[in-house]
Amino acid sequence: MMTSTSLTESKPLKFAYSRLSSLLRTLEVTNLDEFYALTDVADFVTLLSTYSEGIARFAIIMEPNGSSIPGASDPVIQLACLDSSLAIAPLFKRFGSVVITSGTLSPIHLYPKLLQFEPRVSESFHMSTFRPCILPLVITKGSDQKEVSTRFNDRGDMGVMRNYGAILVDIC
Incomplete structure (x- = not known):
């Protein structure tokens, strides 16, 4: 080409x-x-x-x-x-064992094919939010009206961290 x-x-x-x-x-x-x-x-x-x-x-x-x-x-x-397999191939070459975990890797059988590896163990655990020990809470803005996000780029933002801390204090 x-x-x-x-x-x-x-x-x-x-x-x-x-x-x-x-x-x-x-x-x-x-x-x-x-x-x-x-x-x-x-x-x-x-x-x-x-x-x-x-x-x-x-x-x-x-x-x-x-x-x-x-x-x-x-x-x-x-x-x-x-091609995501290009990014992960150096990890597979360097380490004897690699554990891939995520709450969003589904369908689970698709990832070995995409990343070009043979899994030794592949497990999927059924999770449900309809349990009494889990209380889902959707929050979009903090008390200062600043957007609250879990994006990677926002992890270091002091305003986001302050809002999460205030939310935890209010809930507890």
């Missing part, structure tokens, strides 16, 4: 990042910040060429106006991984 659309062989590009790193070390470049954009491009083409054979594993997303400021031009190119 890469060869037919760009008329570039993918094999030489597989080593772009390592060759650039080697060149910068050989030349004893001390200010690597000046080469940040170039190393990003080399890393980008190395990833694309390494996984260019067979099915599409990456998508290139181009935003011509990625800026949040109206009228400002700030184009953005993103490389999105479409």
Whole structure:
């Protein structure tokens, strides 16, 4: 695919990042910040060429106006991984045992196929919120009207933590 659309062989590009790193070390470049954009491009083409054979594993997303400021031009190119097995493969290689747990991994038989592994043990536990020991509570805003969220990016937000603490104190 890469060869037919760009008329570039993918094999030489597989080593772009390592060759650039080697060149910068050989030349004893001390200010690597000046080469940040170039190393990003080399890393980008190395990833694309390494996984260019067979099915599409990456998508290139181009935003011509990625800026949040109206009228400002700030184009953005993103490389999105479409194959989750590429991300987890290094974990399977490094560790002898990997435990994957989640409340949302369903259907459970789909994940070994998607992540390309053979499970030794696969268990699914039926959970129900209709038990007397569980009291579901849906909260969208705290007492200060700030949004309360469990998103990963909001974990360090002091306002979110303060609202969760106040909610726990009120319930208990």
